[in-house]
Amino acid sequence: MTAVTGLPVTPSPSRAPARLSKGHPMSRVWNVVRLHLTNTWAMLVTPGIILGVIFLANLAIWVIITRAAGADAPEAIEGTQYSGAALFIFVYMMVVAVQAITVTFPFALGYSVTRRDYYLGTSLLFVLLALAWSIVLAALSLLEEATNGWGLGGHMFTSIYFGNGEVAPRLWIPFAGLLFFFFIGAAVATIYMRWRMNGMIVFWVVSLILVVGLAALVTYTDSWPAVGNWFSTNGVVGVASWSLVPTAVAAVTGFFVLRRATPKN
């Protein structure tokens, strides 16, 4: 402050907006994506490290099998294509989704982000993450195939469930799967943000009743063969595509639940 700063005896007119600039909607949504990615560790590095550790553990197992099984090794190793080792990443992404929302929602509202922009930005983040991880998984499955299971005939990224066949399904199956887990996680997190523990209790009780009820319905109507048929006719790709229906329902539900949620500290 200098002695010659003029003399605004009454403070000069504020720069408070006469006409409220809303900013570009896309940049507001993108800011939420950036907020989530501020600390890259939680979002990207940690799942990567976990995936790496699991992969190394698998490699070790394959080496042991190869040594121990001797002549039967190829057959034993072939069994690893039923391994669900890489499935962890799908479930882990549900955890990531829940954490992302419970941690940043109250914080983002403190930064004066609207619930709408917050949810759209978070959804965009999930789509981008699903895309990135499905590319990584597809690339690793191709690599695994090209190196004949890392020289050991092992299967982690080329399991029976995904990661075989054309490039398109190798991308599509994990993409749809990740989206499913992200948005289920998002819906659960929004229910928690809105109704807290009570919401969780009601949600799990209702979910349990629905699952048991559905199973009972299928059993009493002798429809299990039909269910099995549905899965085998649709194939993994078909099931992945159909998963978009519950994914979309979860995504839309999450949006409307969060719209009335209040951040509590």
Place this chain on the structure above:
Amino acid sequence: MIEEGKPIFVQIAEQIENDVIDGAIEEETQVPSTNEFAAFYRINPATAGKGVNRLVEDGTLYKKRGIGMFVAAGARERLLAKRRGEFRAEYLEPLLAEAAKLSITTDQLTDMIRTEGTQP
């Protein structure tokens, strides 16, 4: 520095007046800006501005556009005249009231003032 019970802007105005009377700020020199007063006294700038404005209105200060506030020529003399006018109500009357309460006669009071006045 800021007392309770009296509007702060009045106290700021009086503080500047005192500085002018003491000669701490001479006529035709610049006084600190509103923001400087605010920072120094740790008060709201708008309140400081109100105090300064009060002195602009009564002609003690004047504004040089784009530069700042200056003490007007003849301000010291005018303030002295004003303060002399207020002296009676602010100092003399309470003094006499207190003296009466303590049964000090006017003569005793005059004596006290004489002796006190000669001491350094």
Place this chain on the structure above:
Amino acid sequence: MTHPIAPDAVVHVSGLTKRFGSFTALDSVDVTITRDKIHGLLGRNGAGKTTLMQLITAQDFPTHGDVRVFGETPMENAGVLRHVCFIKESQKYPEDWRVKHVFASAPHFFENWDADFAERLIADFRLPTRRPIKKLSRGQLSAIGVIVGLASRAPLTFFDEPYLGLDAVARQTFYDRLLEDYADHPRTVVLSTHLIDEVANLLEHVIVIDEGRILIDSAADDLRGSATTVVGMRRVVDAFVADREVLHRDGVGGLASVTVGRLDDAERRAALEAGLELSPVSLQQLVVHRTHAGSAAFEVSA
């Protein structure tokens, strides 16, 4: 419903009620927050200060009533909310963050963000930027909020008891930086606090809330001298205050100390002539008297 809204009103709240179950946190509140002034939002714990700010900043939903910010409804209104910064009392930060992450993300959300100013404040408050949020002391967490609130330069900034755990030196730093920056960049500030004595001189406008109702809504200058404590012989004091509204009464033996409303010059002289002593009432004392609270409800600043 249309209200005549003053042209310099940044926030206009009318008939605002918020209930949590059977508890009424705000009871038909009308209040206006004026452009480019520093407002004090004062009151006891649970008086409704935080609820009022949460409704104004669209963190929570009103039960009844109308909130206008920059003339519009703030709820889900990006145009309004982008110009608002709300520093919460115990803001939670993402657990895995370090201090630097807060200052890396904040600029995206506040278009007036001043990174240099933030740097200076970080140095002033000696905030370790590489330290994980989890390992910060209460005072350091508060310092983050204070820095974000100041450096955001949002046209409408709320500080909800921002000083928790901050020592006297750090609080003074906050007040000094707030005044300096406000002088250079006037904006609307709402400061909710218990430490009334500390902030009294910073405020241009004072809003006191008690049990969900607005008790005082007045220019700070008007409040100064709006109450006086009259001390003296009980009989004389009682006679003097006979037909006045008494805010507070205290006494020991034959002495009485009674706080009444504003006295004009003639009344003051009359009181002095009657042998009574007059002493001014600080804003804090005034709020304590008006909320009928024990002074313990307000921390006495050191």
